[in-house]
Amino acid sequence: MTQSSGVRIRTRLADVVTGRDDVLLDDADRRELIRVERALAEVGQSARYVVVEDRPGVPIGLLPIYPVTRPYRVTPHPRLVLGGSRVTRGWRTGCYLGSLGRASGLVVVAPGAEPKPVREALVRDAWRLVTAEADQLDFACFPLLDAESLAAVLPQVASQNPTLVTSDEAYIPILFDSFAGYLATQPRKRQGMITRELRRFQEAGLRIVELDLRTHHPRLAPLLRDVERRYTVAGTVEDYASYLAGIAEALGDQATCLAACREGDPTGQDPVAFTVVSRQDTVRRIRCWGCDHSRVEGTYAYFTMVIYEPLRRAIAAGARKLVLGRGSIEAKRRRGAELDRKTSVAVALNPIDGTR
DSSP: OOTTOEEEEESOGGGTOOSTTOSSSOHHHHHHHHHHHHHHHHTTOOOEEEEEEEETTEEEEEEEEEEEOTTOSSSOOHHHHTTTOGGGTTOOSEEEESSOSSSOOOOEEOTTSOHHHHHHHHHHHHHHHHHHTGGGOSEEEEEEEOHHHHHHHHHHHGGGOOEEEEEEEEEEEOOSSSHHHHHHTSOHHHHHHHHHHHHHHHHTTEEEEEEOHHHHHHHHHHHHHHHHHHHSOOOOHHHHHHHHHHHHHHHGGGEEEEEEEETTOTTOSSOSEEEEEEEETTEEEEEEEEEOHHHHTTTTHHHIIIIIHHHHHHHHTTOSEEEEESSSHHHHHTTTOEEEEEEEEEEESSOTTSOO
16 A cells, blocks of 8 residues: 555445456456345445545455345345344344355455555444444444454454354365266265265256246245245345346356256246356355255255255366355265355444443
8 A cells, every 4th residue: 555545435336346357356246246236226225335545546445335224135134144143132223344244255455455454444444434323323244254354353343342253164175177086085985975865866856957047036036035934034035036136137147047847847947946156267156045845855955956066067167166155064064065264243333231
C-alpha cells in the first residue's frame, strides 16, 4: 500500500470491478458476488463493499458486507452459520462480512498487493462501519475464515467477547488420473464399500443425467428444500427455486447440474436427487445437494451424487481438487476426503441481557 492508498465504501459491485478482465477477482468469485447482489436486490436489500484502493480507481482489496434480517430468504439465520450455537438466541438482525456462511469468507487481495496490510485495512474499516450501526443490529459475523483472515479479524473484535466456532470443510485432492486410481488409494475394505455403494445405486434403477439448471430449477427446488428441512430451518420452495435460478444465471457454464433419475425418464422430467457442481480453474466444488429421501433411501444416492460422480468427472477434466463442503464429515473422510479448518467469528452487538 502507498501513501495515496485509501478505503472506500461502495454499494454496487460494478463500481468496483469493471468486467472479466479485472485482476481483483477471478471469474468464479465475481460471478458469485453478482449472484448474491442480485438476490438481495430481489428482496429490497443491498450489499456494501469495503474497498482498498492503491490509487483512485485501482482497487487492491475487497470485503463484502451483507445484511441479515427476516425472513432470511437470501441470508441464512446465524444459528445455521454458527452450527446451532445457543449464543444466537434472540438474534434477528445483523450482518455477515465476507460471505453468507455457505462458502468460505471472501477477503480479497489483488495479485501483487501486500496481503497483510490490505486485509487489516479491509477488516478495520468494515468493523468501524458495523460498530457505527451497532444500535440497529443484534450481531455481526465473519463466517468461515481461513487462518490469514482470522488473524486480521481477531484484533478488531477481541474486546467484544467474540464467539468462535470452528468447522471443517472436506475436500479430495486429485492425485490420480482415473477413478480406478482413486479406488487404489483407499484401503481394501473401503474399496469394497465404495464398489458396493456404486452397485446399489445402479441396481436401484437410477441413472445420472446432466440437466440445464436454467430450465429445470423449478422441479429441483422441492428436492433441495427436502434436504434443508431435514437438517436445518427450511425456506419456501420459491426461495430455493430463486436460489437455484440465481446460480444458473450468475455461474452459467461454470455450474453443472447432475440429476439422478429412474429408468424410463431419459430427459430428467422427474428427478429424485441432484447436485450442482461449480468450476473454478482446477477446482470443482459441490454447491448444493437435494433429494426426495423417500425415493432414494438405501440407494447410496448421496455418496454417488456428491462424491463419486463429481470426482469421476473432475478427474476426466484434469481438475486437481474436489471440494465436498461441510457436513457428513466422518462419512466423507471414510471415502478419502481431507479436511480444511475454518473459523467463524461472531459478536453480539446488543446482547439480550443488556450488557456489552
